[in-house]
Amino acid sequence: MATAQTRTLARIMMAPSVIVLLIWMIVPLVMTLWFSFQNYSLINPMMTGFAGWANYLYVIGDPSFTQSLVNTLILVGGVLLITVIGGTFLALLLDQPIWGQGILRIIVISPFFVMPPVAALIWKNGFMHPGYGMLGHLWKFFGLQPVDWFNQYPLFSVIVIVAWQWLPFATLILLTALQSLSEEQREAAEMDGANAINRFRYIILPHMARSITIVILIQTIFLLGIFAEIRVTTGGGPGYASTNIAFLVFRTGILSNDIGAGSAGGVVAVILANIVAFFLMRAVGKNLDA
Amino acid sequence: MKLTPILVGAFTLALAASASAQTLTIATVNNGDMIRMQGLSSAFTEATGIELNWVVLEENTLRQNVTTDIATNGGQYDVMTIGTYEVPIWAKQGWLVPLDALTNDADYAVDDLLPPIRDGLSVDGKLYAAPFYGESSFIMYRTDLMEKAGLEMPEAPTWEFIGQAARAMTDRANDINGICLRGKAGWGENMAFLTAMSNSFGARWFDENWKPQFDSEQWKSTLHTYLSLMADAGPAGASSNGFNENLTLFQQGKCGMWIDATVAASFVTNPDDSTVADKVGFALAPDNGLGKRGNWLWAWSLAIPKGSQQQDAAAQFIKWATDKAYLEMVAAQDGWANVPPGTRISLYENAEYKAAAPFADMTLGSIYAADPTHPTVDPVPYVGVQFVAIPEFAGIATNVGQLFSAALAGQMSADDALAQAQEATLRDMTRAGYIK
Secondary structure (H helix, E strand, O other): OHHHHHHHHHHHHHHHHHHHHHHHHHHHHHHHHHHHHHHOOOOOOOOEEEEOOOOHHHHOOOHHHHHHHHHHHHHHHHHHHHHHHHHHHHHHHHOOOOOOOOHHHHHHHHHOOOHHHHHHHHHHHHOOOOOOOHHHHHHHHHHOOOHHHHHHHOOOOHHHHHHHHHHHHHHHHHHHHOOOOHHHHHHHHHHHOOOOOHHHHHHHHHHHHHHHHHHHHHHHHOOOOOOOHHHHHHHOOOOOOOHHHHHHHHHHHHHHOOOHHHHHHHHHHHHHHHHHHHHHHOOOOOOHHH | OHHHHHHHHHHHHHHHHHHHHOEEEOOOOHHHHHHHOOOOOHHHHHHHHEEEEEEOOOOOHHHHHHHHHOOOOOOOOOOOEOOOHHHHHHHHOOOOOOOOOHHOHHOOOHHHHHHHHHHHHOOOOOEEHHHHHHHEEEEEEEEHHHHOOOOOOOOOOEEEHHHHHHHOEEEEHHHEEEEEOOOOOOOOOOHHHHHHHHHHOOOEOOOOOEEEEOOOOOHHHHHHHHOOOOHHEEEEEEEHHOOHHHHHHHHHEEEEEEEEEHHHHHOOOOOOOOOOHHHEEEEEOOOOOOEEEEEOEEEEEEOOOOOOHHHHHHHHHHHHHHHEEEEHHHHHOOOOHHHOOOEHHHHOOOHHHHHEEEEEEEEHHHHHHOOOOOOOOOOOHHHHOOOOOOOOEEEEEEEEHHHHHHHOOOOOOHHHHHEEEEEEEHHHHHHOOOOO
């Protein structure tokens, strides 16, 4: 039981780091807010002064704004679908007592250690390039015309790459959940005559629900801001086919050097991410309270 | 006092040390000619005692870095490698130091610089950057395939002939594409090519009131010609191809023709890298008989940002890297064919160079055929052949490049791409204050 003195001491000792962290978070946020109401272009010194809502109207009025919103949701949804289902499946497999289990687990987890731009480059040039990618050669081997993935199926290609990176995370969390399931419970169900599907549906899945929620929550936060994979592979295109909100902000702020509009885009992205997080917490976060 | 001489000595030593420790930071692009310059730069350090700190970056990263640094007056670099797009804009904004030290130096022979290149790097008659190498664009073609198709390439072909030849040379079964052109989105990628091409179709980016012209018949005709040519005779996945991808395809013998930078000539005729080195011919970029050809003009150049604290030393370095003696140094080490091309008149009068570089005359002809001050058939309010020298262009053209790349990938129709390009450009130009 902490006394009032120890609590005070803890507060004092923690204060510096809390203050630094707050500054770290608040300063960029306040600066972004400030710039979003300014006329500020890096390359045009004539653009100065208070902009009112002009930057926001400009970003929201961007012809690709709606599409980038939809793309963001498809990206998050697609990757979640693949990683949660695939992760559950892999976790079930990895939980089986098989030879070389340790090495297999490391192999499955290894994509998580690859930096996103590197992963994207490997997928782009090593696998999916129609000319010298492995898939192109495979297609040619069977006498088919190689698929130009990034131009014909840009969003799908990005989803595949990102899902490949996040699958190990989901697998790892779900495997840990699976391993915490008591053996007796499974055996009891088995003795009661429950088949594999029923055991999965009524025992394993409910047991994993909380972990699945965590996977969805954590991944959603990161997936809303996918950037490196898009930058390296499709550059947001063709057209706006793979432009998400993060890439739109980058295009406005950095490629066009329009810091004002870029900041406005950043603020819009933060607001949208919070809305998504709010609904997500309400919809699936209830599991965490149980 | 015994201490005095020691103190004086120490002070002198410190001064000498600080003088010899002068270091210039140079930002440059990671292409072959610049890497060679970096390798040779120890000669400059030996001669002057000035150390060099190199920051070598990929083209797009370099642009972002130097733009941010100069716009915020960061002062990170003493010498920047920039192109003909940036020079006039930055000079007008007072971000660059005029190179008076070079223009006033008889030894530097500023009049020896090729006039179109020199004009592109000058504002109000003052030189703001010195060209390291210059380029235009032209047609590189396979003489054997042209012969096989029963055609003969004129020195100055029309687009009609190019279309006919590209379709005749295409042999999909043997993986030979009649023509390889840039399709990768970017203002310096597909838009450099398409803007130059559009000039020969009589199109322009803006009319004299800065109104975008993508709804014009000329742009429609440009894009339709490009798309149908690429559909009939272009390589698969062309919308991902930029300069480097097409270079590889051509070197592997997969392109009948390739319209791109003149600087590529030495790469496609180098037997170490190119399987078709002895079968390459050159011709001027095509036209439509309207008085403009579809070739561009570009020079990678060295400039001094206003924020540099070592402007004199920076000017010394720029002189070293861009004067005649540098060309002779490269020639002595790597042969005349490898000297940076397209900057000096004297190079094109040098018999040794002309013997080593069969593409020299065509390169010079192409450079002279591009006029940045009158780039289009109809009058325009801007300077620049394959770009519009306004600060907003890079952002706007990157966006338009995406749309045209999508049309090439079959994700949208040519008319949709043009309509969206018109809408987006109009919006951006209004925001930037060009259109009231």
